[in-house]
Structure formats: structure tokens, C-alpha cells
Amino acid sequence: MDFSQQISQYILSGLATGAIYALIGLGFAIIYNSTGIINFAQGEFVMLGGMFGVYFHTVHNFNLAVALLLAILFAAVSGVLFERLAIRPLRRATPLGLVIITIGGSILVRGLAMLVWGKDTHALPTFSGDEPLSLAGATLLPQHMWIFALTVLLIVLSKLFFQFTITGKALRACAVNQRAAGLVGIDVRRMVMFSFLLASGMGALAGIIIAPLTMTSYDVGIMLGLKGFCAAIIGGMSNGLGTVLGGLILGVLEALGAGLISSGYKDAVTFIILLLILFLRPQGLFSRGESERV
Template identity: 50%
Template structure:
């Protein structure tokens, strides 16, 4: 029983780390622009697709392929902000949210045209030889997911608290009006927020596709789970995004193990609804 529990625990933490990365991407854009960026779900798919092309088409080694894929998604995210959102003549948040929905559909269509509709597979970052931890079998890919997620969170924390651009983004998130008065460039901040969101989504796609399947719409369900994790933790809160992602992953894994895998999505979203009924702003929301 204890070994089974540990197995479910490691599995939940692994998928929860993916949800946390996606949730952080949602939070970065929300804090600087005040909108929900639904293109985030397609950044996940694009990351996996670029990794597939880097490894199997270009023949790049694993690490350069990963870095190139994440950078490629960040670049696409910047193009989405610069040419998809910035030309909008309305500052209404609802209009911008609907724009992200339309841009998401366009980007998904482009991914489908370039890579097709067939399901594909990605190799893991290192050979798939299970590692025994306290009697539970853990795949090396799961350990890579945890390590790179922690590294990404550490780099994100350093960026926001130790760099001038990161401090500017925090200022915009805290008080947009005051930030504009002191001359903080809003366009540069928004562009950077989309680049970070794209990099986080792309990293999530690169890491999760070796343990799932790869297709043009694989990021839709994962992205919605990441969105749910962001809401669960408190939308806009970085610690809340991490807590919500890990909590949602654990709920899914434990419900699949002890109830049925057919109900794991239902259980997770039911708990999410219950939390929002009691605390509408999420666990760590203000």
C-alpha cells in the first residue's frame, strides 16, 4: 500500500509540475496585461512540435534541441503580442481576451498545416531506465521534469527580483498607472511577459510529450488544466500557480489510483469548484 501511494505521489508531482509551468505562463501575462492569454495552450503544443523537428528532422542533440525549441516558442509568443495584440485599437480586457482566443485558433491551424494531424512520439531526454526511490519506480523523464521545473522557477524568481526589467514588470503588475507615470515602457514589458509565457509553455510541451503523445492539439487539455491550476492557487499569484499545479496533479494521480482513471479529470475539477465556492479568489489569491 505504501509503495502504491509513493508511486501515485511521484506521478502526481510530475504532472503537477507541468501544470505549474503552464499556470505560471498564464500568471505572467495576467499580471502585466490583466487578461487571460488563451494562446498559452498552443505554446505547449508548439514546444513539442519544435522539439520533434529539432531532434528528428534537423538531427540536433537533445540539449541544443531543447534550448532551440523553448527559444522558438518564446519568439513566436513575442510575434503574437507584437503583431496580434498590440495593433488592437481597444484596451478593453474582454476584447483582448477574445483576440487571444482567435489567435489561439490561428496558431493551432498553422501547427496542423506544418506538422499534420497524425500523432507522433518524442524520445525522453535520457534513456528510459526506471529509478527506484523508496520502492517506487520513477522514470528519468519525471526527474528531468522536476529538475527543470525547479530551475525554471528559480530563474523566474531571479529575473523578477534581481533584474531591472523584472522589477519593471513587477511595478506594472502592482500599479500600471504609477508605472506609466515614471516612464516604464509598457510595450517592452508586455513583449517580455509574452516571451516568458511562451518559454514556460514551450518547456512544458518539450518535457511532457515524451510521456504522452504529440499532436497539434495536445496542449489544449494540458493548457486548460494549467489554467485551472492558476485559478485554484489564486490567479496572478506565482506561489499559488505552483501550489495549484502540484495540488491538481496530486488530485488527478490519487483519484486515478484509488478510484478510477476515468474520473480523474472530474475529481480534479469538482475539487476546484468546491475551493472556488469557499474561496473564490483561490488558495493564495488576494
């Protein structure tokens, strides 16, 4: 196996992992853009998606597609409940307070998941077989193709949604100025709830499509959430391409770092990137600096 094949395997593996980070990062971006909150419980919705998927598929023997839809539905409802019970009662709280509440909420969700489903790791069957595919000297699994395809689909859909539908535009309006949005007749509270619904559903979808590859357990949300957060930060918390590119860059750098430097520094790579971005380009790699009008 020559060096170029190695490199192509690193890049492909990195892109596959990066697409997962991107999907999770999008959830962060959606909530941030409509509420200004960084929802650190986002990783838990990813976990809930995977665990609900396992629950419906293996305990209730629903077929995979039905289990998938049910899992997204249940996780999205959990997201709405989370917003109603933890975020809404504190609308007057400072952003910092809300961020801390999301951290508390994530610990609660994790604890509940542990009590209900136990501490075991679970796996879902792959959507379409385990036969590896060869691509430019590297190998990927069919499940990776699902991840790529669904990521692309979601980006396109969310782009269309935010650009062309009334609800999408209302969500963006809330992001710019909640008070003004309220003055022109947008129900801000509903929009906030809606953003949680979207983000948790999206997180859950990510959780389910990666469960066959990476397996899932009550505590997978922390690390995945952090990686998704990094992706969103690199992308400047954008709803679309920025976050996706952020995720992909992160994944590829991780894989290259592990392969070419040392696997011991794999996670260090992520956090060094995060710190660098926060220090040097807090607005993200791709967006121009925002000027605040006074």
C-alpha cells in the same frame, strides 16, 4: 504489492504530472500579472515547444540540446509575434475582448500547426534513458527527474528575476498599475511584449521536456492549457510558489482520484476543484484576499 506502495505510486505519479501543470500554469501567471490578460493560447505555446522540438530533432537531425534551445527560441518568437499581431493592435479593448482574442489566436495557432506538421502524434527521445528508478516502492522515469529539476530551477530563476532585476520589477509595476508604471518611465508596451516572450518560452520548455513522456501533436495544447490554467487559479495567479503548489496539488488529487475512486472521474476532479476554488476562494488557496483601495 501492498496498499502503502500503491499510495506512494499515486503520489509520485501525481507529483510528476503536477510539475508539468505547474510549469504551464506559471506561463499563465506571468502574462496575467503584467497585463491582466488570461492568455488562453498558453497551451498552444506548450504544443509549439514540443512540435518545434520534434521538428528540429527528427527532421533536421539537430542533437537534442540544440533542438531544445531552437524550439524555445522559435516558440518565444511566436509568442512575441502573437502579442504584436493579436494583442497590441487592440490595446484599448476590454479584458474580456482580449481573452476572447487569445482563444481565437489559439485556434489559429493550432490550425497552422496542423497544416504545417500534419495530424500525427510524435515522440521525442528521453533525455537520459528509459530505465525506471525506484523510490519508496514506486517507480519513476529519469525524465520525471528532469521535469522536477527544471521546474525547481525555473521557479528559483523567476523568483530572482521578479524580485531583484529592474526588468522584473518593471513587470511587477505594470501589474499593479499600468498607467502609473508608464508615468514613472516604464515602457509598458515593451513590458507586455516581454511577458509574452517569457511565458511562451517557458511554455515551450514545458512542452519539450514532457514530449518524451506524453508525446505531442498539434492538438495537445487544449487540455494541457486548461490544466495549467487550473494550477494557476488554485495558486491565485501568483508568479511563484503558489502556482507550483497549485499544479502539484492538482496532479496528486487527480492521481489519487483515479486510483482510489475511479479513473472515469479523473478529469472531473480537476474541474470540480477549479469550480470550487472559483466559487469559494477566487483569490487562490494561498494568498490573502486583496483589498481594492478606492
